[in-house]
Amino acid sequence: MVQLEGRPPEGGGMEEFMALAELFGYSDETLAKVQSAVSEEKGVPVPQLTRYYNPQPSRVKMLEEYACELFGSNYALGVNSGTSALNSAYAACGIGPGDEVIVPAYTFFATVAAVVTSKAIPVIAEVDETLCMDPQDVAAKITSRTKAIVCVHMSGNVCDMDSLTALAKEHGLALIEDNAQACGGKYKGRFTGAIGTMGCFSLSSYKITGAGEAGLVLTDDEWLHTRALNQHDTAACWRPDRFAVERRPGELFCGQNYRMSELEGAVNLVQLKKTEAQAQRFNRNMRTVADHVGEFKNIRPRPSNDKEGDVGCMLVFFGRNPQHSGQIIQDLGEAGVSAGGRGSKTARDWHIYTYWEHIMEQKTATEEGCPFTCPYYQGDPPRYSPDMCPNTTDLMERALFVNIDQWWNEGDCRRVAGAINGVFANLDTCCDR
Numbered sequence: 001m002v003q004l005e006g007r008p009p010e011g012g013g014m015e016e017f018m019a020l021a022e023l024f025g026y027s028d029e030t031l032a033k034v035q036s037a038v039s040e041e042k043g044v045p046v047p048q049l050t051r052y053y054n055p056q057p058s059r060v061k062m063l064e065e066y067a068c069e070l071f072g073s074n075y076a077l078g079v080n081s082g083t084s085a086l087n088s089a090y091a092a093c094g095i096g097p098g099d100e101v102i103v104p105a106y107t108f109f110a111t112v113a114a115v116v117t118s119k120a121i122p123v124i125a126e127v128d129e130t131l132c133m134d135p136q137d138v139a140a141k142i143t144s145r146t147k148a149i150v151c152v153h154m155s156g157n158v159c160d161m162d163s164l165t166a167l168a169k170e171h172g173l174a175l176i177e178d179n180a181q182a183c184g185g186k187y188k189g190r191f192t193g194a195i196g197t198m199g200c201f202s203l204s205s206y207k208i209t210g211a212g213e214a215g216l217v218l219t220d221d222e223w224l225h226t227r228a229l230n231q232h233d234t235a236a237c238w239r240p241d242r243f244a245v246e247r248r249p250g251e252l253f254c255g256q257n258y259r260m261s262e263l264e265g266a267v268n269l270v271q272l273k274k275t276e277a278q279a280q281r282f283n284r285n286m287r288t289v290a291d292h293v294g295e296f297k298n299i300r301p302r303p304s305n306d307k308e309g310d311v312g313c314m315l316v317f318f319g320r321n322p323q324h325s326g327q328i329i330q331d332l333g334e335a336g337v338s339a340g341g342r343g344s345k346t347a348r349d350w351h352i353y354t355y356w357e358h359i360m361e362q363k364t365a366t367e368e369g370c371p372f373t374c375p376y377y378q379g380d381p382p383r384y385s386p387d388m389c390p391n392t393t394d395l396m397e398r399a400l401f402v403n404i405d406q407w408w409n410e411g412d413c414r415r416v417a418g419a420i421n422g423v424f425a426n427l428d429t430c431c432d433r
């Protein structure tokens, strides 16, 4: 028997690790979860934060179980970003060469990039005044090559799910919800992200719910879940028997590694438990402010697909023209109201199609230009131009977003509404083109 004497040092770097977690300003509750995710490890050189083959009960699994319970979905999969969630859902739905996927002209670029990395062709549809996908334009853009519609609940605003679901059903398409910006939103009482064929969430620090970098994929369909599992972990650690032969054709294919770490699982479990109350606070405050803003001839509020279901982190109005909206935003800022626009000649914005240089110019990682030049694609060569969605361009140039704080009280909401009224009354008739 060989006698080995080398030993890892005691402690495994756990103190440094916890000190780092504290530095991020986590609450005691979160820190306790982080501690519990790492403290049971003894004698290993680094904290063991992997979801699979970990002797501890998996925090990622707990997060997935909680997500199913909260959102009312049969299956949930934790991944390492919202982009990974989209890539997993697209792969699960079999989106690939020759397919078209309809995406909205106003969404964070990742929704569209994931179509391209899936080797399919993005078809860009207008948004309407709700700032979500316009179902009429989607209907007009469906072809025999369309495989899926990806609707995005942008800026906390929920899409017209009845119309989009009906369209998807009529044409036999997958309806994938990008819920990265509306975690906790509801449409007619159902959580967004759990209504379509699949739902994708980002749980990054910049989102309504989240911390660090993470994402979720929801579905009610066991087979789609299985395929999403394969895409998220091509090493197949997720399988009951990792090395077993394929149980059904299509179960095993070359995927990626999008696995969520146990630390993200632990932290996001705490975060997700706050989601519902958080969305209720945002929605209550948004509606209170909106209810106290008067009616103006030239500054119109954004219509909603479900006022009670919008998350409410932003209250949106439209000015008459870009100069008008720009002036309103400036004056709101001076009145102490946090507001902004999206994109301009001097500031590019990855949320509006006109700035998606990589799509407009069909930039791909390799020179042959796949999927834009794909021989499997039977449509006319795709062409993108800044004037292809004029309604969206017009709306985005005139939209002004007032940031809502979930922690405002009734008095704060009234004061913000009062300041908005002052600015709107002053500027309602200004700034003719």
Ligand SMILES: Cc1ncc(COP(=O)(O)O)c(C=O)c1O
Pocket: 081, 082, 083, 084, 107, 108, 110, 111, 152, 178, 180, 181, 202, 203, 204, 213, 214, 215
């Ligand atoms: C609408 C939308 N989809 C997808 C993503 C991508 O999420 P992540 O940054 O977690 O990859 C984002 C993130 O900003 C988003 O806003």
